[in-house]
Amino acid sequence: MKENSPFTPGNPAPVELFVGRVEQIEEILKYVRQTASGRQENVFLSGERGIGKSSLAAFLRHLVDMDNFLAIHVFVGGVTDLEELVRRIFEQILKETNKQTWFDEISGFFGKYVKQVDLFGISVSFNPPQEDLEGLVRNFPEALKNIMEKIKNEKKGLFIVLDDINGISGTPEFANWYKSFVDDVATHYTDFPAFIMPIGIPEIRDVLSAHQPSLMRIFRVVDIDKLSDKEVNEFFEKTFGKVNIEVKSEAMELMVGFSSGLPIFMHEIGDAIFWRDDDGAISEEDAASGIFDAAERIGKKYLDPKVYRAIRSERYRSILRRLGERAINRFKKSEIESKLNKEEKKVFNNFLGKMRELGIIVPDIEGGRGSYKFVNELYPVYIWMESQNFRKRTITKNKTGEA
Numbered sequence: 122m123k124e125n126s127p128f129t130p131g132n133p134a135p136v137e138l139f140v141g142r143v144e145q146i147e148e149i150l151k152y153v154r155q156t157a158s159g160r161q162e163n164v165f166l167s168g169e170r171g172i173g174k175s176s177l178a179a180f181l182r183h184l185v186d187m188d189n190f191l192a193i194h195v196f197v198g199g200v201t202d203l204e205e206l207v208r209r210i211f212e213q214i215l216k217e218t219n220k221q222t223w224f225d226e227i228s229g230f231f232g233k234y235v236k237q238v239d240l241f242g243i244s245v246s247f248n249p250p251q252e253d254l255e256g257l258v259r260n261f262p263e264a265l266k267n268i269m270e271k272i273k274n275e276k277k278g279l280f281i282v283l284d285d286i287n288g289i290s291g292t293p294e295f296a297n298w299y300k301s302f303v304d305d306v307a308t309h310y311t312d313f314p315a316f317i318m319p320i321g322i323p324e325i326r327d328v329l330s331a332h333q334p335s336l337m338r339i340f341r342v343v344d345i346d347k348l349s350d351k352e353v354n355e356f357f358e359k360t361f362g363k364v365n366i367e368v369k370s371e372a373m374e375l376m377v378g379f380s381s382g383l384p385i386f387m388h389e390i391g392d393a394i395f396w397r398d399d400d401g402a403i404s405e406e407d408a409a410s411g412i413f414d415a416a417e418r419i420g421k422k423y424l425d426p427k428v429y430r431a432i433r434s435e436r437y438r439s440i441l442r443r444l445g446e447r448a449i450n451r452f453k454k455s456e457i458e459s460k461l462n463k464e465e466k467k468v469f470n471n472f473l474g475k476m477r478e479l480g481i482i483v484p485d486i487e488g489g490r491g492s493y494k495f496v497n498e499l500y501p502v503y504i505w506m507e508s509q510n511f512r513k514r515t516i517t518k519n520k521t522g523e524a
């Protein structure tokens with residue numbers, strides 16, 4: 122029987138399996154240190170979905186916690202109003218301090234709205250009436266300052282992650298509230314050791330700027346992108362090593378190549394391979410079958426909704442099948458075009474435009490004019506698998522039709 126997989130597709134990486142991001146960590150820690158001297162700092166952590174923002178935040182939280190900050194990671198995805206946002210921030214502070222021996226010093230702050238519950242494994246909750254929450258929204262700097270005053274003998278400062286603000290950024294209130302908070306702190310407090318890091322996808326920057334043109338000026342923007350192949354390699358070594366599984370070098374090459382530097386892919390691939398293996402060593406075959414499983418999983422999650430279900434045109438679909446006749450990660454326009462019928466040729470340019478717009482392909486500069494490549498190594502595998510399935514389905518249908 123296999124034990125649990127050490128891979129965590131979709132969940133923030135556990136600290137011991139975290140790799141890379143060395144530069145970003147150094148940069149952010151530099152700002153955190155400045156916070157300790159009383160200067161309020163704001164970092165906007167930006168990156169595409171699945172690139173590893175939450176994992177980086179969790180890792181930083183761990184480091185900063187060890188360095189004696191009161192560090193909280195607040196999940197605010199889906200939150201759309203400021204009252205709920207501040208409620209979650211203070212509830213998380215409450216949870217974090219509740220574990221400490223000096224909790225009594227600040228428990229007064231939360232007043233009678235703290236519930237100690239052990240039902241469902243929830244230790245404490247913070248549920249003040251709407252009126253009080255509105256007060257906390259309005260007097261946010263003062264409320265934070267009060268907490269920091271109470272803990273200043275124990276902690277260097279506050280470290281707050283707001284993960285993620287995609288939802289709440291849709292409202293103009295958030296951008297204006299944040300800007301007023303920063304202005305207020307700058308004009309009224311000389312010592313305000315709070316570091317705040319909202320997290321969002323890159324587009325959120327534009328959304329925030331549209332709502333409050335000067336907001337982005339207060340943020341130091343830190344961007345994260347793909348991991349290097351070396352880091353992905355390190356990740357597989359560490360993670361398979363943790364469960365004493367050996368990885369053959371040919372297998373490693375496949376795993377690293379198909380991961381395409383994308384953290385979410387390396388977890389899906391690693392997880393699928395883990396379950397394929399049955400002898401404690403990852404062979405090339407284990408890796409190959411696991412990669413097909415992962416391509417299927419990723420394709421169903423990302424390509425089905427974005428491409429297969431979104432594209433209604435039968436001509437587009439048949440072009441996509443032609444494109445999938447061979448599992449290739451790059452192609453020349455003319456090559457594919459020569460396989461198309463007259464009708465398909467007419468819409469081929471539009472098709473390519475659509476695929477670019479959907480973020481499936483990009484122009485391949487190295488390949489020269491009219492060359493394209495897929496944005497990663499797994500999408501073409503899925504597209505190839507779909508073409509194969511379609512062929513199988515039509516062959517079976519024709520056979521049964523004849524019988």
Ligand SMILES: Nc1ncnc2c1ncn2[C@@H]1O[C@H](COP(=O)(O)OP(=O)(O)O)[C@@H](O)[C@H]1O
Pocket residue numbers: 129130131132133134135138139140141142168169170171172173174175176177356384385388
């Ligand atoms: N630096 C990393 N090291 C190891 N695994 C990572 C790393 N960054 C992300 N992951 C993994 O990749 C997946 C997506 O990461 P996540 O942090 O949830 O991304 P985001 O918050 O940007 O959507 C998760 O399975 C996570 O465990």
Ligand SMILES: [Mg+2]
Pocket residue numbers: 174175176284285
């Ligand atoms: Mg996230």
